[in-house]
Amino acid sequence: MTTVFVLAHALLGVLFIAGLIGRWIVLGLAQRATELPSMKTLAAAAGPFERLVIVVPSFVLLFGIVAAFMEGRSVLGPLAGGSVDWLFVSLLLFLSPLPLVPLVFLPRGREYEAAMAAAEAEGRVTSELQAVWRDPVVRAAHVYELASVTAVLILMLTQPF
Numbered sequence: 001m002t003t004v005f006v007l008a009h010a011l012l013g014v015l016f017i018a019g020l021i022g023r024w025i026v027l028g029l030a031q032r033a034t035e036l037p038s039m040k041t042l043a044a045a046a047g048p049f050e051r052l053v054i055v056v057p058s059f060v061l062l063f064g065i066v067a068a069f070m071e072g073r074s075v076l077g078p079l080a081g082g083s084v085d086w087l088f089v090s091l092l093l094f095l096s097p098l099p100l101v102p103l104v105f106l107p108r109g110r111e112y113e114a115a116m117a118a119a120e121a122e123g124r125v126t127s128e129l130q131a132v133w134r135d136p137v138v139r140a141a142h143v144y145e146l147a148s149v150t151a152v153l154i155l156m157l158t159q160p161f
Contacts (some may be wrong), residue, residue: 001070002067002070003032005066005067005068005070007064008122009060009064009067010061011049011155012017012056012059012060012063013060013064013152015052015056016052016056016057016060016073017150017153018147019049019050019051019053019056019145020049020053020095020145020146020149022046022048022049022052022145023046023049023050023052023053024142026042026045026046026049027042027043027046028083030043030046030133030135031041031133032043033125034125035125036120036123036124036125037118037149039129040120040126043116050148056101057094060094061094064136067129072157074087075087075088075091075137076088077089084161085161086155086156086158086159086160086161089155090156093148093149093151093152094131094148094149094151094152095154097141097144097145097148097149098135100144100145104137104138104141104143105138106139108132108135108137112132112133114131115128115129115131115132116137
């Protein structure tokens with residue numbers, strides 16, 4: 001049964017990474033679109049990837065914790081009297097992007113929606129909408145999100161400590 005949870009955890013992790021990369025690619029195309037209908041279509045096409053990025057991590061975490069428990073491992077490391085190991089560091093890295101949701105993604109998402117509504121009212125891609133698409137804070141948040149998940153994957157594959 002442990003193998004089933006480990007395998008499910010790994011497959012869900014791959015699905016999560018696919019969602020991150022898929023979202024990145026489609027939103028990048030939307031950002032570069034010069035016509036509003038194309039931009040809106042591409043932004044809508046990113047929706048399924050966005051849902052993967054929102055929903056799947058909870059299952060990755062759940063299956064990972066259950067798998068660790070079934071293997072007799074503690075994910076809490078030094079918090080439970082153990083040592084710092086790759087599993088504990090992976091958990092911290094996996095959870096570290098969570099503050100980006102209320103601090104970056106939700107407020108900047110509202111800015112995007114307002115800029116898109118204004119652009120729709122004008123019937124064209126506006127400079128305000130282009131500026132929202134090129135927001136360096138959102139870009140940095142997405143880069144961090146992908147980098148932290150990539151680091152977790154590397155730690156899980158190499159188990160260096």
